[in-house]
Amino acid sequence: MKIASKYIVPLVLLTLFSCGGSGDDPTPEPEPEVPVPLAATLVFPDNNEECTEGVIVSDTESQVTFQWAASENTDDYTLTIQNLETGVETSSSTSNTELQVTLNRGTAYSWIVVSSADGTNETATSETWRFYNAGAAIENYAPFPAYDPYPEMGIEVVSGNISLQWEGSDLDGDSLSYSVYLDTANPPTTLLGGTASTNIDATLEADTIYYWQVISTDSAGNSSTSEIFEFRTSS
Known part of the structure; x- marks a missing residue:
């Protein structure tokens, strides 16, 4: 069956208008990245x-x-x-x-x-x-409280044997000794041991939260207490 030509033209025009587009829509420019600040x-x-x-x-x-x-x-x-x-x-x-x-x-x-x-x-x-x-004149200063602990605050470590570590310093340059407390209670009251080093070995149970604290004492008898550090062992 033949289709009359008068129906063909409108159909073609309709197709052109339906599928056509200008093609001139601009692509949005990306936002410029803000440079990351550097440490002071x-x-x-x-x-x-x-x-x-x-x-x-x-x-x-x-x-x-x-x-x-x-x-x-x-x-x-x-x-x-x-x-x-x-x-x-x-x-x-x-x-x-x-x-x-x-x-x-x-x-x-x-x-x-x-x-x-x-x-x-x-x-x-x-x-x-x-x-x-500085305050009133002091002949000998207490040491700084122990800092930079390992394990770091809030992290999870493998149970078993571990070396607890920290940093210590003293304004007068006195030699320091440390008493370390480790416990599952907060604050820790169980003395793990004393040492002149900035580390001490401990044995940890699995799936347990531990709290520990270091008391630093200088050769003049002045002492300072660190904050309470906390970590967890894996199951």
Whole structure:
């Protein structure tokens, strides 16, 4: 059967209009990537030193100006200070490279600076520095509380024999000895042993949460207690 030609043209036109397109739609430009901020370099207070340059505001407090070098690709900095005796942390943000903070005198602290940038969630963290904020004259300072533990806080390790490790330092350069407490209770009260090294061996049960703590004592008899470290063993 033949189809009349008058029906063919409209059908072709309909096909052209239905399937055609301009083909000129622009491809969206990708958003430019925001450069990742780099870690700041700490300047003051000096690492493992006594800070004597604070402005005394009372018998118990002084104001210390923390300083660091500007880091690339950074819009803001967060200064976090930890009281090494109480474990309490305080944080403050600034777009500058220094910040004045009121601290307790005669107290050991650690501090870090976190760099951040607008348009990205990526951050960069500086080294951790420790210092002793000067108080009344002291002939011999207590050692810094033990830090940088292994196992690290909250991680899981294999049960069995393990070497607990940490770092220690003393402003006066005195030799240090350590008493290590390890327990399944918090706070730990079971003495694992004493050592002049910064490590001690322990035997761990499987599928158990352990808490441990280090008491550092210098040759003058001054001592300091670390925060309580925690880890878990695998099943």
